[in-house]
Amino acid sequence: MPETPKKLSTESYKGVRDFYPEEQSVQNFMFKTIREMVEKVGYVEYNASILEPAELYRSKGAENEELVHEQTYTFVDRGGREVTLRPEMTPTIARMVAGRRRDFGYPLRLYSIPNVFRYERPQKGRLREHWQLNVDIFGSNSPYADAEILGVAYGVLTSFGAKESDFIIKVNNRMHLNAFAKRKELSAESFASLRRLLDAKNKMEVSAFNESLLALGITPEEISGNHVPEDIAKMIDEFKAAGINNIQYDPSVIRGFDYYTGMVFEVYDTDPNNNRSLFGGGRYDNLTSLFDNEPIPGVGFGMGDVTLREFLASRNLIEPYVSTTQVYLATTSSDLALQVQTFAGELRRGGVRVAVDFGEKKLADQIRMASKNAIPYLIVVGEDELSSGTFKVKNLTSGEEKEVLRNGLPAYFGGV
């Protein structure tokens, strides 16, 4: 007996996803909705390679050294250069803006939906690759720039049909926190402890949180959010006047990254069974100074596709899959293959998205094939139909049939 060659696995690499047409269609739906929304507010798209010099992620201090070594894909190329698969987009866009700072007008609005990589132990919801909307304004210190970013975060979710009651935007300002620490005369060490404590708040029991707070000489009342700083109160009022009512002050919002310098926010799912942070962002005024001595202020956010998709699915805001192909032409005989192609060409010039069968299988099998691929309509093309010029259009979901004249088909599919 001849030796059977060893077969390869059809599995993808661990912790990443294959996007079969059904999954790709959800990505396309999400990214198209996002693009339309952010472009309406004047953001323009950019992109970059996933490959970045590793040093780009090393410059933010010792904690990043750990990030580069343990949580990223970093390897040495054959030229001896250390390369990292980007774990986030902010350092890349700071690099790009610094690189052409004089070519741009400010305020500069930019967005991208890059894939980013983390070296994580694969587990549910912890993927090694995901896509992330990045929205940023560069070159403005205006509080209206901060507010616009919050408005975009709000607009992205509502553009999918999410309601105000589905999420809440919690906002704070690092400057208020800094002022508070100064007022309380906290040591650098105590202040660092306070930031870590606030960052961990949502993962702690209230009693444990309060105890740790009191150990720092701070009462829960002092960070309760009952006294809203004037600037944040004004912004929240202006949002209310514009009909946006789910933005709240929360002095415990802090964001992990050290590079934030002003406004920070987190968007929370209001589902009581899934009350978690969906995404967040804030103001970072010094990032471009990694590249030169003239910092450009920035404010923005990043939102991951996995979290967004779960949020939309939980609210039934994702439509069931339908192929982008509108109609399938089945054929009674392979002898008609050329005539079917000619007919298909005519429909395509009329704007219809048409796939054809080459007549290699029985008609019943051809129809089953179209259904399997979620193509919504079917036309059987035979001698009779070609000579009469009248075609039966079958809706493969409802089973309904409708007779349409050959030259009426483009208009028919333009309307469905």
Added chain:
Amino acid sequence: MPETPKKLSTESYKGVRDFYPEEQSVQNFMFKTIREMVEKVGYVEYNASILEPAELYRSKGAENEELVHEQTYTFVDRGGREVTLRPEMTPTIARMVAGRRRDFGYPLRLYSIPNVFRYERPQKGRLREHWQLNVDIFGSNSPYADAEILGVAYGVLTSFGAKESDFIIKVNNRMHLNAFAKRKELSAESFASLRRLLDAKNKMEVSAFNESLLALGITPEEISGNHVPEDIAKMIDEFKAAGINNIQYDPSVIRGFDYYTGMVFEVYDTDPNNNRSLFGGGRYDNLTSLFDNEPIPGVGFGMGDVTLREFLASRNLIEPYVSTTQVYLATTSSDLALQVQTFAGELRRGGVRVAVDFGEKKLADQIRMASKNAIPYLIVVGEDELSSGTFKVKNLTSGEEKEVLRNGLPAYFGGV
């Protein structure tokens, strides 16, 4: 004097590109045109991670061992797995189709525009990362499937406005070449030499090529293409009947990859100063058998973004850059920032893509900013305009101005 911290370079990693808005806009234009064209012929989009198990590229014999080791980005992850940044998409889609073979209907039409990676010495036109349209039909042995793939190759170029005289499609069939080798009783070794020679034909002097050919016992006349095989002649005639006249038989077309089994083709630029292969493809009937014992026939092609862009640029088929933002709202005072935001919100609900200035700079500077970012229209919003409800819309290219009433603006921008 305090020590100045070392600044980072704003350069990207060697051999890859940054896509600033102007460059991203060309990518978006190319990919949108391609998507519309291929979806009209019934192709549906898929995607996958750039990370693949390295073994996926090892299975095609010794020549691929070299490819994996010397021409790809392959590294060992912390779990000891060898990972490759995909150098092409065909092995990935063969893996995906084999993995869900029973879920699909056939013929199955698929496309993707993935980025792919090659470890190359960076030099002009030899990038380490590029994007590549991949179009494939699985599960059909029909010659009409081969013809459809040629038709899509033709359609992609003409959908950009390229003329028939701008390119030529040269077609061959590996089976005819195999039959020729058998007829000539070529040894396996001589046949391999012939294939290598044909693959190198365009890089050789005619005299050197003919000499090598004669050394194998073959006359130039025998592979001149003067005697067109019947099946190819029929296909070319059917294309002519459909008005497509730039498809030619060329027995020297061979394609490098070993996995092709039937029809093969190359699309050539007809520019006498740049008469090179733009892209190509063919039929590969055994690729999915790497994964199981039930091969699914396939036919398709891959087309790179860099080559396409150069071709389109040489024919003036790429429009100059204009921002996706339609209009910039400048403002005479930062005190009006909130009112400008309200006005912008109104325009956006009317479908206009609007960016606002926060009024931090002088008016002349605001207008210069809009021009720098290639935003085509400008409206200056001041007390007078807000109270009168009449706005001057300025075309920033022509300098022309037009007065438009507040509620007429969405319709105005819907029309420009």
